Amino acid sequence: MWIFKNKYFQLFLVFGLAAYLVIEAKGEGDFFIYAYAAVELGHGVDIYQAKYMGGFHYYYSVLFAYFLNLFSGLPFYGLKFFWLFLNAAMFFHLLHLLNQSEWLKALKENQRHVFTLCVFLFSFRFFHQNIHSAQITIVVLWCCTYALILLNKGNVYQAALLLAVGINLKLLPIVFLPYLIYRGYFKATILTLIFYAGSLLLPSILIGHEYNLSLLKSWYALINPRNTQHILDTDERSFHGLSTVLATLFVANPPDPHAMILKRNIADLPLEALKYLLLFARFFLISLTLYFLKWPPFRKANSEKQSVYEVSYLLLLIPLIFPHQQHYAFLFAVPAFACCLYFLFQFENDLTKQKKSALIFFLVLIYLTANLSVLIGEFNRYYEHYKILTYGILMLIPLLIYVSGNSRNSTLRTAK
Numbered sequence: 001m002w003i004f005k006n007k008y009f010q011l012f013l014v015f016g017l018a019a020y021l022v023i024e025a026k027g028e029g030d031f032f033i034y035a036y037a038a039v040e041l042g043h044g045v046d047i048y049q050a051k052y053m054g055g056f057h058y059y060y061s062v063l064f065a066y067f068l069n070l071f072s073g074l075p076f077y078g079l080k081f082f083w084l085f086l087n088a089a090m091f092f093h094l095l096h097l098l099n100q101s102e103w104l105k106a107l108k109e110n111q112r113h114v115f116t117l118c119v120f121l122f123s124f125r126f127f128h129q130n131i132h133s134a135q136i137t138i139v140v141l142w143c144c145t146y147a148l149i150l151l152n153k154g155n156v157y158q159a160a161l162l163l164a165v166g167i168n169l170k171l172l173p174i175v176f177l178p179y180l181i182y183r184g185y186f187k188a189t190i191l192t193l194i195f196y197a198g199s200l201l202l203p204s205i206l207i208g209h210e211y212n213l214s215l216l217k218s219w220y221a222l223i224n225p226r227n228t229q230h231i232l233d234t235d236e237r238s239f240h241g242l243s244t245v246l247a248t249l250f251v252a253n254p255p256d257p258h259a260m261i262l263k264r265n266i267a268d269l270p271l272e273a274l275k276y277l278l279l280f281a282r283f284f285l286i287s288l289t290l291y292f293l294k295w296p297p298f299r300k301a302n303s304e305k306q307s308v309y310e311v312s313y314l315l316l317l318i319p320l321i322f323p324h325q326q327h328y329a330f331l332f333a334v335p336a337f338a339c340c341l342y343f344l345f346q347f348e349n350d351l352t353k354q355k356k357s358a359l360i361f362f363l364v365l366i367y368l369t370a371n372l373s374v375l376i377g378e379f380n381r382y383y384e385h386y387k388i389l390t391y392g393i394l395m396l397i398p399l400l401i402y403v404s405g406n407s408r409n410s411t412l413r414t415a416k
Contacts, residue, residue: 021088021131025081029134033058035076038068044211048218057222059324060136061168062203062215084131090142091127095120097149098338103304106346115345119338125371126331135328140166141315144173145335148311151188152304160188164195171223172318172332179289179314184298223324230323231275234259237384241325242281245390250274260385282321288397289313292404309404312336316396327389330370336396337366343403362399366392 037047037058047058047065058065071079098104099116107115120127130137143166151159166173180189204212229235232251233243237258247254252268269277292310294302301307312335319329344351344359351359369392373380383389 017088021081021084024131024134025077025084028053029080029132030056030136031080031083031134032076034060034065034068034136035072035079038065039072041065041207042069042072046215046218048215048222059223060170061199062207062212062219063199064169066203066206080134083134087131087135087138091130091138094142094145097145103308104342107342111345115338115341118341119334122337122341122367122370123331123334125374126328126334128374129326129328130331133326133328135326136169137328137331140170140172141331143169144176144315148176148307151185152307156185156188157191160191161195163188164192164199167192167196168199172322172329175314175318179293179310182293182297183300225323228271231271231278233323236326237381238326239324240319240327240330240387240390240393241323242285242320242390243278243323244325245387246274246278246281248387250277258381258384260381262382262385264386285317285321285397288401289317291401305407306404308335309339309400309407312339313397313400316393316400320390320393327373330389330393333370333393333396336400337363340396340399340403343407347407359399359403362395366395366399368392369395 033052033056036052037050040047040050041062047062051057095116098119099112104112104115127138129135143162147159147162147166150162163173163176177189177192180186180192200216201212203215224230230243232247232254233239233241234247234254234256237256248256248264250265250267250269251274252265253259289310292306292313294306301310315332316336318332319325340359340363344356344363348356368375369388372383372388
C-alpha cells in the first residue's frame with residue numbers, strides 16, 4: 001500500500017510512537033520491581049523472598065537484576081524510557097521480519113502490507129499492555145524468534161546464545177530445548193545449555209557464589225509449578241492460561257479476591273483432582289506438538305512453512321501451560337494467529353464459500369476475545385471473570401491444526 005511508503009506518514013508514526021513512549025514511561029509499572037530488586041541485590045537482600053509494590057515478587061533472573069544494578073544510579077524515568085524504547089524496537093523488528101520473510105513472498109505486495117497490518121491490529125492489545133506494564137515478554141519473544149531465524153541461517157553460536165539469554169530472562173523459552181533435539185539441532189542444544197548454565201553461574205563471580213546459590217534456590221522455590229498457588233492460579237484477576245481457567249471451571253470458590261458473584265464453575269473438585277486434571281490437560285496440549293513436528297524425529301523440517309507452523313504452536317503453548325501468566329504473555333499467540341490469517345490470504349480462492357466464511361468467523365471471534373478490553377473496556381471485569389482471552393487462544397489450536405493440515409493440499413491445487 002502506497003501510504004506505508006509515504007515518508008510523511010512514516011515520520012508521523014515515528015513521532016507518534018515517541019510521544020506514546022514518553023507518556024508510558026511515567027509512573028512505575030513492573031519495571032519498578034526489576035529496578036528495585038536490582039538495587040536490593042547490591043545490598044545482599046534475597047530478592048525472591050522480598051515483595052515490592054504492595055506484595056509482588058521479582059520472578060526473573062539474578063543476572064538480569066545484576067545487569068540493571070549497573071544502571072541504578074541513573075534517573076528511573078530515563079531508564080524506564082530506554083527499556084520501553086528497546087521493547088518497541090524489538091516488536092517492530094519482529095513485524096519487519098514477518099513482512100520481509102520468504103514465507104510471505106507468495107502474497108502480492110499490497111496483500112503483504114494488509115496482512116502485516118492485520119497482525120499488528122490483533123497484537124496491539126498485547127503490545128500496549130507489555131509497554132504499559134513495562135514487561136519483559138517482547139524481549140523474550142524476540143530472543144526466541146530471532147534465535148530460530150539465526151539457526152536456520154546456520155549461525156549456531158549466535159542462535160544458542162540468544163536463546164539462552166531468553167531462557168535466563170524468563171524460563172518460558174525452555175520449551176524450545178526439546179524442539180531443538182527433535183529437529184536434530186544437537187550442537188545448538190548443547191551450546192544453549194552451556195550458555196544458560198553460564199548465565200546462572202556468572203553472578204557467582206560478580207556477587208559471590210554463596211549469595212548467588214541461595215538466590216537460585218529461592219528463585220526455584222518461587223517458580224516451582226507444584227506450588228498450590230500455581231494450581232489454583234487465580235490470585236490476581238488478570239491471570240490467564242490452563243491453570244487459571246481450569247480452576248475457575250472446576251472449583252466453586254477459588255482464591256480470587258476480585259471474583260464476581262456470577263457462577264462460572266461447572267463442578268467443584270478437590271485440589272488433588274484438579275492437580276491431575278491440569279496435568280492431563282498440559283500433557284494433551286504438549287502431545288499435540290507431535291502433530292506439527294511429524295515423524296520421524298531428528299530431521300530438519302521439510303519446508304519453511306512447516307517450521308513456521310510448528311514454532312508458532314510451541315509459542316502458543318507457552319502462556320497456556322505455564323502458571324502465573326498475565327494477559328500480556330499472550331503476545332506469544334500472535335504467530336499462530338498470523339499463520340491462520342496467512343492461510344486465508346494465500347488460499348482464499350481455493351476455499352469453498354462455507355469454509356472461507358467459517359475461517360473468517362473464527363478469526364474475528366478470536367480477535368474479539370483478545371481485544372474486547374480495548375474495544376469495549378467498560379465490561380472488562382466480565383471478560384476477566386470468565387477468562388474469555390484464554391478461551392479465544394484455545395480456539396486457535398484447532399484452527400492452526402486445520403490450516404497446517406490443509407496448507408499442503410491447497411498448495412497442490414494452486415500449482416495445478
